[in-house]
Amino acid sequence: xxxxxxxxxxxxxxxxxxxxxGAGVAWAGLAWPxxxxxxxxxxxxxxxxxxxxxxxxxxxxxxxxxKRLRQFEFASxxxxxxxxxxxxxRRADELDVLLAETRRTGRTLGEKVRELRKxxxxxxxxxxxxxxxxxxPIFSIRGFAETLLxxxxxxxxxxxxxxEKILHNADRLRHLARDLAEIARIETGELEMTxxxxxxxxxVEEVVASLGPAAEEKRQALQTRLPADLPRVxxxxxxxxxxxxxxxxxxxxxxxxxxxVTVTARRVPNGGVKTSVIDDGVGIAPExxxxxxxxxxxxxxxxxxxxxxxGLGLAIVKHILGAHDSKxxxxxxxxxxxxxxxxxxxASSGHGSAEGEERRAKGEGTSASxxxxxxxxxxxxxx
Numbered sequence: 001x002x003x004x005x006x007x008x009x010x011x012x013x014x015x016x017x018x019x020x021x022g023a024g025v026a027w028a029g030l031a032w033p034x035x036x037x038x039x040x041x042x043x044x045x046x047x048x049x050x051x052x053x054x055x056x057x058x059x060x061x062x063x064x065x066x067k068r069l070r071q072f073e074f075a076s077x078x079x080x081x082x083x084x085x086x087x088x089x090r091r092a093d094e095l096d097v098l099l100a101e102t103r104r105t106g107r108t109l110g111e112k113v114r115e116l117r118k119x120x121x122x123x124x125x126x127x128x129x130x131x132x133x134x135x136x137p138i139f140s141i142r143g144f145a146e147t148l149l150x151x152x153x154x155x156x157x158x159x160x161x162x163x164e165k166i167l168h169n170a171d172r173l174r175h176l177a178r179d180l181a182e183i184a185r186i187e188t189g190e191l192e193m194t195x196x197x198x199x200x201x202x203x204v205e206e207v208v209a210s211l212g213p214a215a216e217e218k219r220q221a222l223q224t225r226l227p228a229d230l231p232r233v234x235x236x237x238x239x240x241x242x243x244x245x246x247x248x249x250x251x252x253x254x255x256x257x258x259x260x261v262t263v264t265a266r267r268v269p270n271g272g273v274k275t276s277v278i279d280d281g282v283g284i285a286p287e288x289x290x291x292x293x294x295x296x297x298x299x300x301x302x303x304x305x306x307x308x309x310x311g312l313g314l315a316i317v318k319h320i321l322g323a324h325d326s327k328x329x330x331x332x333x334x335x336x337x338x339x340x341x342x343x344x345x346x347a348s349s350g351h352g353s354a355e356g357e358e359r360r361a362k363g364e365g366t367s368a369s370x371x372x373x374x375x376x377x378x379x380x381x382x383x
Contacts, residue, residue, distance in 0.1 A: 130180065137169035137176075144169075179312035183295065186319040193236045193323055197347030200233050200273060201226045204263055207244040211252060218257045222248075225264040232347040233273050239320045240344070246313040247277040247340045254338070255281035268343060276341040284332040292330060293318040 144162040152158045185191055208224055215222035244263075251261045262278045284292070291297045296311035314328070321328055321342050332338035 134173070134176070137172045140169045141166050176312075179316065182316055183312055183319070186316065191239075191319070191323055193239065195234055195236055195324075197232045197234055198237050199230070200265055200275065200344070201230050203237060203241060204244060204265065204275070207241060207248060208263060211245070211248050214249070214252050215261060218252065218255070218259070220252060220255060220258065221260045222252070223260070223262050225262060227266065230265055231267065231273060233344040234347050235324050235344050236320075239323070243317050243320050243342065244275075244277075246317050250313065251277050251279040251281065251338070251340070255279045267346075270343075272343045272345050274341055274343045276339055278337065278339045280337040283334040283336050284330070284338055285334050289330050289332055293328065 144166050148159060148162055152162060204224055204226060208222055212222055248261065248263060255261055259280050263276070264278065265273055265275045268274045293314045295315045298311050318328055324344060326342045326344060329341045330338065331341075
């Protein structure tokens with residue numbers, strides 16, 4: 001009920017009551033004007049007290065609600081609403097509308113405050129992780145440099161060993177800076193994607209060839225199983241190169257000497273192409289699998305750092321695949337190796353022949369006259 005309507009009702013009720021009370025007083029022998037006056041005053045006072053109590057109760061509820069909002073007591077407000085849901089809103093009642101709007105605002109503010117607190121915790125954790133990751137290589141570089149300056153420069157064997165270690169730690173810093181810049185672009189929505197149809201098999205072979213020397217150092221068998229009729233896929237070729245490079249590189253790092261790393265691709269029933277990187281390495285415990293794509297998370301921190309990892313690779317992989325509407329799947333058991341996989345949509349059939357795509361992937365194109373000619377721009381390797 002609107003306030004002005006309430007006032008009209010009160011006035012009408014007061015007038016009617018005054019008339020009745022005045023009639024009674026006149027019947028008792030008092031003058032009519034006094035009777036009307038006393039009746040109106042008495043009835044008006046009673047109605048005023050009733051209305052004042054109703055309005056005061058509403059205003060008290062509003063003040064209590066606003067006090068909670070000022071003190072950021074959103075959790076207690078939501079808990080109270082769960083225990084005792086508010087009465088159905090009467091559309092014409094302005095105070096009820098005000099209370100409902102205030103509660104809605106409180107819920108919205110509560111959600112925003114929770115998001116801000118989560119982001120603040122996220123920021124603090126991120127800064128702590130970055131500081132920790134920077135500290136180790138910086139201290140190592142400083143320690144090796146000081147040792148060289150204190151006399152180790154005269155020993156050629158020590159000098160060479162320490163310079164190599166300095167370079168190794170400098171590379172760690174460079175990789176960390178690169179990955180931090182990449183994750184920052186991704187998480188701020190600045191990841192640029194160029195989605196085109198392309199044949200997946202040549203890309204897999206390129207990445208495997210680039211990582212072949214790393215596998216050879218550990219006497220590993222790095223192999224592929226790619227069917228000849230594999231369809232083209234839709235995606236950003238260079239971003240997916242990053243994904244494959246990261247997954248295959250990790251498989252090589254965490255597989256022992258003489259192990260095997262296999263990259264497979266196959267059609268799946270939903271029309272996509274499933275790519276898997278399989279190794280027979282150390283494997284991963286179930287509790288670690290769930291956290292693999294967290295930033296800076298490592299199953300074995302000392303081993304990961306010794307092998308040059310930044311702890312950001314799988315986080316970047318997760319975001320790139322997410323931009324392709326895909327997810328990273330992991331199946332692993334300690335001592336039994338791991339399988340990392342992702343699925344991409346197959347390209348539609350209207351994008352030219354697979355043979356033409358194959359030629360372009362190998363570095364050849366077709367001129368307007370039909371002659372083959374070398375491509376003028378080579379593919380850009382992923383960092």
